Amino acid sequence: MNALWLVIISILIFVLAYATYGRWVAKQWGVDANRVTPAHELSDGIDYVPAKPAVLLGHHFSSIAGAGPINGPIQAAIFGWVPVLLWIIIGSIFFGGIHDFGSLFASARHDGKSIGEIINTTMGRKGKMLFSAFAWLTLLLVVAAFTNIVASTFATVPAAASASMMFIILAVVFGYLVYRRGVSIGIGTVVGVALLFFCVYLGQVFPLSLSLNTWIMILMVYIFIASVAPVWILLQPRDYLNSFLLYAMIAGAVIGVVIYQPSIQLPAVTSFNVNGQWLFPMLFVTVACGAISGFHSLVGSGTTSKQLDNEKDSLIIGYGGMLIEGVLAVIALVTAAYVSHGELGELLKGGPVNVFSHGVGTFMSKFGIPFEVGKSFVALAVSAFALTSLDTATRLNRFIFQEFFDKGDGKKSILTNMYVSTAITVALGGYLAAGGWTLIWPIFGSANQLLAALALLAVAVWLKKNHKNYSMMVIPMVFMLGVTLLALVLLFKNNLGGDNIIMMILPVLLFILAVVLAIQGYGILFGDKRE
Secondary structure (H helix, E strand, O other): HHOOOOOOOOHHHHHHHHHHHHHHHHHHHOOOOOOOOHOOOOOOOOOOEEEOHHHHHHHHHHHHHHHHHHHHHHHHHHOOOHHHHHHHHHHHHHHHHHHHHHHHHHHHHHOOOOOHHHHHHHHHHHHHHHHHHHHHHHHHHHHHHHHHHHHHHHHHHHHHHEEEEEHHHHHHHHHHHHHOOOOHHHHHHHHHHHHHHHHHHHHHHOOOOOOHHHHHHHHHHHHHHHHHHHOEEEEEEHHHHHHHHHHHHHHHHHHHHHHHOOEOOOOOOOOOOOOOEEEHHHHHHHHHOOOOHHHHHHHHHHHHHHEEOOOOOHHHHHHHHHHHHHHHHHHHHHHOOOOOOHHHHHHHHHHHHHHHHHHHHHHHHHOOOHHHHHHHHHHHHHHHHHHHHHHHHHHHHHHHHHHHHHOOOOOOOHHHHHHHHHHHHHHHHHEEEHHHHHHHHHHHHHHHHHHHHHHHHHHHHHHHOOOOOOOHHHHHHHHHHHHHHHHHHHHHHHOOOOOHHHHHHHHHHHHHHHHHHHHHHHHHHHHHOOO
């Protein structure tokens, strides 16, 4: 089969879904363009800062994308391209898009607070404490793992390191000129994007070679600063400018596929059981970003909702951002599906990002970009977004930590101080980055999807409490709860009797957490028909 059709048909379906289903949902929820958003009402110049829709989409998309929509589809390709493609399309439209849109919208209606705070108002403080503790620990694992991954990338690819450091400087200058010196966003974008690609070139000319441990220490300092600095000076402009790397990468891949028109070599369906991995539930845990990911709800209700300039922008940013990620996931699937089984096995020795970089580099070579240049550009773009996800996760963890110890009585404790909460997150994340994260990383997929299920539950309860249509949340919520609970049972079974005690305890704790919150949510959603 021609891969061109997979890409074109998928894009057309996503565009149609946005114009029909997305707009229908926005109407059902009563998205109001005249309503004052928290970014304006609570503007503080640090976390609550209104952003133009294009800028905020860049931040949001950069934060949720990372390497997730690349790794998942390539790893899940063992089941064949048909189930992976169907899950990407159906998941993005009816699961992930609704999940992301709902989390952002509910948070914007709740002073830009996190999902945990929304649970607090609808399901009680106990529910909030359970969810927030779980979300904080999950994000701590993200901070640790991504610190190690980014540091390893910088240590092995010095050009990516130097380019990324220059990106940070460029972002600070961009933010200062646009927000403090009145430079128009249009002019700033044109110049900024041009300088962004110039930084890519300079990175190749002046590679920065440092050891792994040195980069870990540098990243610890960086994410601390990124977590407490005003969003307009670093996080927002860096993510916005970086998003053009990803847009260019996607555009280059699509154009390359149109010209190359590679044939799909991967079987449509392989087997329901591949080397002990069951298609259900593992497909739906493996392909998270690109279909539905709990991390997205934390971004939408953490940083994005605090920068929403107009409530109507929540559709393009929340729902549209997820559909764009779906396109990226389809491209990732094609890079694994157009090569032979033997070649894919060889490429996978370098990891899924190597498969993706090789594939997109090949596609770009069809319209004149040298293969090695294209492959290096893709690898750099992916590492840049891993760093984006890292600093966003740190800031999110700061928010959750502060909210966890905020009793709502107006009294402030030292644990609600942003510098203290950030320091604790960074210190623990750095400690785990030294090696401890590898012990519990296997549970991340299930934990992340459990976050998605609980976020869907929280938003559904909030919608009902506010007398809005929540029917579109029910099937995704029930399905994701079933998937994650079964995945946790299998994870416990696989580690039973092994040496990793943590991996026998955590699945049980997460299972109990999910059941407790699910029972409570079910009682609210379906228990009282009079409400």
